[in-house]
Amino acid sequence: MQPDLLNLHALHHFRTRSPLTHCMTNDVVQTFTANVLLALGASPAMVIEAEEAEQFSAIADALLINVGTLTASRAQAMRRAIESAVAAGKPWTLDPVAVGALAYRTRFCQQILALKPAAIRGNASEILALAGMSAGGRGVDTTDTAASALPAAQALARQTNAIVAVTGEVDYVTDGLRTLTITGGDPLMTRVVGTGCALSAVVAASCSLPGDRLDNIAAACGWMKRAGTLAAAQSRGPGSFAPAFLDALWDLGGQP
Amino acid sequence: MQPDLLNLHALHHFRTRSPLTHCMTNDVVQTFTANVLLALGASPAMVIEAEEAEQFSAIADALLINVGTLTASRAQAMRRAIESAVAAGKPWTLDPVAVGALAYRTRFCQQILALKPAAIRGNASEILALAGMSAGGRGVDTTDTAASALPAAQALARQTNAIVAVTGEVDYVTDGLRTLTITGGDPLMTRVVGTGCALSAVVAASCSLPGDRLDNIAAACGWMKRAGTLAAAQSRGPGSFAPAFLDALWDLGGQP
């Protein structure tokens, strides 16, 4: 990640448009996800009852579907929200948390893939499983490197027409033809719950920006990597990392 | 907000009585809400299954109803909790998150208004919508200033007999006849999820205090504004703001 890869142009778009981002995400990371979006200037909203989710995803600029704490009723509401977003021409992003390791959510994610996500963001195990190339990881942790899942990510991108981001120590963002590589970040990010899930929310919001979607999603990955690097340098552990990370996102590129 | 308007008398009551506050609130802000109440000396408890919610709201000193992530089953449990609180003579407070923008929760809030809330706390768009004077905001964000919603707040207060707090850059607290104005705070508060929702919880707890309810609710608004001002002065962004805000609430007026 070179300085010019921070993509200040996309960041400016993100802050001035303040994408209204409908997050249907897991119960563990909702607060952090909202705070990450707010720190970057977006407008997060979590709306979950089926009737409301359907109504809201047509209003919002972007929709995030994260299956971390999927339930039967949440799955039903997610499906209605996705269909409504698609009908309204709004992009939706899939975070297939722990897909491959757990059968129920794996079936669900395979079904909704047919509803044309604009983007998919996962770790190596999840992307391998979603592409049908692996039995998946150990719970939410990946047992593979992002690089090892790059062929799967490229195949998945070609198969679904989604931009696929397979993230880890290095992030790869691909449309199946072109692949961008984003380095940076810090291992401390894996000791704070929700950094990956929050990245998916930023990816979701970035899908609503003008310009090239592959570039915008790579920019989202770059902002999170950069903030992670800056925050780790100022932290004594994962506790002080989290507020420093939000401050770094807020300050990115000089704010305001 | 002048120093004497911090209302140290009400703050002392709040800390020594430690109101047991039953929070039926949205999934995104539960932790922050609990921590705000704890920092101020209250005893928060989140109880959500209908049978338990009904039992608990008769035991607790105050009840908060926040519809941010309303579901059908939560709505049913809320209704039973409210009825039980009312039967036991305990005050309940409504936070009509995103009412006006979303049809399902708008219907629900209009129905439960008949159950006589002691207080209503919302932003301008929400209060305008609840008073039937607007179609509501863009998601959870307000598109109106609090001042523009003051006539609606006053009308709503007269119509429901509740104290209505319409909050934003300036807060107004009204019973329809008398109106108190609270200034202070910091724009950074809008970049941390749950500051408004947590204020509603403090308002709910304040409804259980002895003395004039309008004054007590204005005091609650003043404590949050003051803590926001103090925290912003010590923060580098929204990440460091949140812990500084809780510390400031804890320290308010010299603690302990």
Next chain:
Amino acid sequence: MQPDLLNLHALHHFRTRSPLTHCMTNDVVQTFTANVLLALGASPAMVIEAEEAEQFSAIADALLINVGTLTASRAQAMRRAIESAVAAGKPWTLDPVAVGALAYRTRFCQQILALKPAAIRGNASEILALAGMSAGGRGVDTTDTAASALPAAQALARQTNAIVAVTGEVDYVTDGLRTLTITGGDPLMTRVVGTGCALSAVVAASCSLPGDRLDNIAAACGWMKRAGTLAAAQSRGPGSFAPAFLDALWDLGGQP
């Protein structure tokens, strides 16, 4: 708590084994629970749909059942997860939040006691109620000291064959015959939501370690007490306490 009671041997086991800990816990403390486990080197995962919870608790190293925001559907999923864990020979830990005060969860906890928890962690009121010796506390707060509940904890341990930890200003860990006492910590821990619930998660994870279970659970209590003491010394209030507490857990015994 003497320095040698920090049990660095157990801490080393905890960090190197990184127990995959299935947390079925309440909505208010999920993020903090996950971050506490991550700071100590464990792998938390929250999986809640009945089918998935059943599958996952057989894969995970340990299961936590916390009834803080119990619902009917969550109770059903918990029961299936427990049965699956037991069948797979995996230990499960009960945190009976507010048992005694609320009838629905009290019945549920009494029923699942028959499914042989490896450990039970609660405050004095909860342990007294679970042992059938008290009507329980005021909401989630205890109205008794841990010492006053020690006989109840010992009786409950003998009756259930679980290790029982009754925690408060002083922690007692007992198998009904042997009792270990852990001192330390700080009153500020009671002003941050989830410190007790997170301790239960660490206790749950510790049940999967090799060696003496009583010692391992006492070690878990000791780590949290020590981190609480260290964090309080560096905090200005409950807001700055929480990140300092996670940093202290991360640093415990010199990390990494």
